[in-house]
Amino acid sequence: MNIIGISAYFHDSSCALIQDGRLVAAVSEERFSRIKNDPRLPIRAFRYTLEAGNIDITDVDCVAYYENPYTKLSRQIASNLNFSLEDDLEWIDCHRPFREINEILGYEGEILYYNHHLSHAAGSYFFSGFNDAALLTSDGVGEWATITYGNGQDKRIELFKEINYPSSVGLLYSTITNYLGFKVLSGEYKVMGLAPYGKPVYVDKLHQLFALQDDASFRLNMQYFNFSQINRMYTDELISLIGFSPRIPESELKQKHMDLAKSLQVILEEIVLQQIRYLKKNVNSDNLCMSGGVALNCVATRAIRQAGIFSNIFVPPAAGDAGSALGAAALAHINLVGTRPHNKVLTSPYLGPKYDDEYIFNFLTAMEIENIDFRGNRIGLIEAVVDRLVAGKVIGWFQDRLEFGPRALGARSIIADPRNVNMRERLNKLVKKRESFRPFAPAILLKHARDHIDLDIPSPFMLETCQVISKLDLPAITHIDGSCRPQTVDSDSNPYFAALLEAFYQRTHCPILINTSFNVRGEPIVCTPLDALRCFGNSDIDVLVLESFIIDREVLPEFFILMARLDSASIQPSKDAFNGKKTDAIYTFI
Numbered sequence: 001m002n003i004i005g006i007s008a009y010f011h012d013s014s015c016a017l018i019q020d021g022r023l024v025a026a027v028s029e030e031r032f033s034r035i036k037n038d039p040r041l042p043i044r045a046f047r048y049t050l051e052a053g054n055i056d057i058t059d060v061d062c063v064a065y066y067e068n069p070y071t072k073l074s075r076q077i078a079s080n081l082n083f084s085l086e087d088d089l090e091w092i093d094c095h096r097p098f099r100e101i102n103e104i105l106g107y108e109g110e111i112l113y114y115n116h117h118l119s120h121a122a123g124s125y126f127f128s129g130f131n132d133a134a135l136l137t138s139d140g141v142g143e144w145a146t147i148t149y150g151n152g153q154d155k156r157i158e159l160f161k162e163i164n165y166p167s168s169v170g171l172l173y174s175t176i177t178n179y180l181g182f183k184v185l186s187g188e189y190k191v192m193g194l195a196p197y198g199k200p201v202y203v204d205k206l207h208q209l210f211a212l213q214d215d216a217s218f219r220l221n222m223q224y225f226n227f228s229q230i231n232r233m234y235t236d237e238l239i240s241l242i243g244f245s246p247r248i249p250e251s252e253l254k255q256k257h258m259d260l261a262k263s264l265q266v267i268l269e270e271i272v273l274q275q276i277r278y279l280k281k282n283v284n285s286d287n288l289c290m291s292g293g294v295a296l297n298c299v300a301t302r303a304i305r306q307a308g309i310f311s312n313i314f315v316p317p318a319a320g321d322a323g324s325a326l327g328a329a330a331l332a333h334i335n336l337v338g339t340r341p342h343n344k345v346l347t348s349p350y351l352g353p354k355y356d357d358e359y360i361f362n363f364l365t366a367m368e369i370e371n372i373d374f375r376g377n378r379i380g381l382i383e384a385v386v387d388r389l390v391a392g393k394v395i396g397w398f399q400d401r402l403e404f405g406p407r408a409l410g411a412r413s414i415i416a417d418p419r420n421v422n423m424r425e426r427l428n429k430l431v432k433k434r435e436s437f438r439p440f441a442p443a444i445l446l447k448h449a450r451d452h453i454d455l456d457i458p459s460p461f462m463l464e465t466c467q468v469i470s471k472l473d474l475p476a477i478t479h480i481d482g483s484c485r486p487q488t489v490d491s492d493s494n495p496y497f498a499a500l501l502e503a504f505y506q507r508t509h510c511p512i513l514i515n516t517s518f519n520v521r522g523e524p525i526v527c528t529p530l531d532a533l534r535c536f537g538n539s540d541i542d543v544l545v546l547e548s549f550i551i552d553r554e555v556l557p558e559f560f561i562l563m564a565r566l567d568s569a570s571i572q573p574s575k576d577a578f579n580g581k582k583t584d585a586i587y588t589f590i
Helices: 043-052 069-078 096-103 116-125 169-179 188-197 203-207 236-242 255-282 298-307 321-337 357-367 378-390 423-431 446-451 495-508 529-537 558-569
Strands: 002-007 014-019 022-028 062-065 110-113 132-138 145-153 156-164 210-212 218-220 287-291 312-314 395-398 412-416 441-445 487-489 512-517 543-546 549-552
Touching: 002 043, 002 321, 014 043, 014 321, 022 043, 022 321, 062 096, 062 321, 069 096, 096 110, 110 321, 116 132, 116 145, 116 156, 116 287, 116 321, 132 156, 132 255, 145 169, 145 255, 169 188, 169 218, 169 236, 169 255, 188 255, 188 298, 203 255, 210 255, 255 298, 298 312, 357 529, 357 549, 378 395, 378 495, 378 543, 378 549, 395 529, 412 423, 423 512, 441 446, 441 495, 446 487, 487 495, 495 512, 529 543, 529 558
Parallel strands: 002 062, 062 110, 132 287, 287 312, 395 543, 441 487
Antiparallel strands: 002 014, 014 022, 132 145, 145 156, 210 218, 395 412, 412 512, 441 512, 543 549
């Protein structure tokens, strides 16, 4: 039984393949198209899932779509969206997803569809390993629902309460993200990272933006919001309430901006904790599954764990819309087979493409790129990488299958020595080319984690924060408030990355490396060897490791570096390469 789940037409379009009850592949379209958060029909991702399952399109038993486009259209029309956008009215066509699955993907078989929040909940619960759980889904908006409370029992999910658009915790957070000059649907994590630099001086003002009841009902005060605009999500009344003008993107970040970010984070945690308490009163389970974009706020997840309301918490590696492709496929499997997919916890996010040594050797040969060949000598490769790490080098690490979700987890990562006092500034300025306040995450050997971080459970997906308690000085991965967002690594989940960490530990007594995503600002994480080589040339990464091959920056021809930088500049166009529409406006939640 081959079931492909699809999420598309909003942001982070993705595909996932469940084959005979087992998750075989999952990947976002952006990794292939190189357009960040690409919302279009995931043509390349669909093709990849077929390849990963060793099937062709005639072997697909069902395509599962992640939301109900008919109900979604009712919300879009009822919300008085801006109909002056006459060149962008294709959203009115609620049959488009199914027609394009037929006409563009070429699939002529059965198509099932599920409500947006049900797909979210399924994408968490059915991969948690739990036989029962309380379910919280919170995002910007699905069809109408923005928050749903549910209960999972074996193969059944019941969503027993929902909050509807326009009242949305996700849209509240996105509105302040927009106010602070960051891009909606991708800049929210920047606000989370900015918050520790501030003080919660705007909490009382932000309380005026919403009402939260004991029964977890949530309502936005729409005096301050307008979600039908093109360039902003707030009204003039919000500007008057906050007391300072919205930040212009890329302008200086001042203390007031940091204070607003901190206040928003405090508010978010307050709301989420009340929601979790409500769930505990209404669901007889020790387990909690969270999904939706709000679940990616790892600081809030830590607050939930510290509150001790639920004994066990699961957040999937792709908690946003990308992960809904998994949920839709799981729901279709239950409908068609009668049982839930395999009831084991998802521990491996490595569900994307892999490129073997032969492919990379031929690629480097064709590109005439000098390299050091370690085929058949994995130990030698690891030791050579450690040599470079100890020497203060920044390394692009490209190994095995691509990760699914927004975090790089040791397959497509940039790594460096966390003890280097200058490394954080160097990475932000010269390599990642991003804001200086942004923290870097540590990857740490699970068996040594408790000696260095205040976390007593595995954190394989880098979706929770904790305090750094190490006796080592780790300036590059320690945030201003003493926290970090760790990835714990063991040989079962990622043997290559674990071997590198172990070798670094044997050499330095430090079982930790900086682990940040292999990309520069504004680009998706690299997918292919060509993506990696282009990013290598377009940054100040010192060393590129492509499977068994090491490329030192010194051997890159100058003309190649120039071409990589010119090529990279054209990757994120001001208009979509396929439909010619502008890509610089904020989302209007069409």
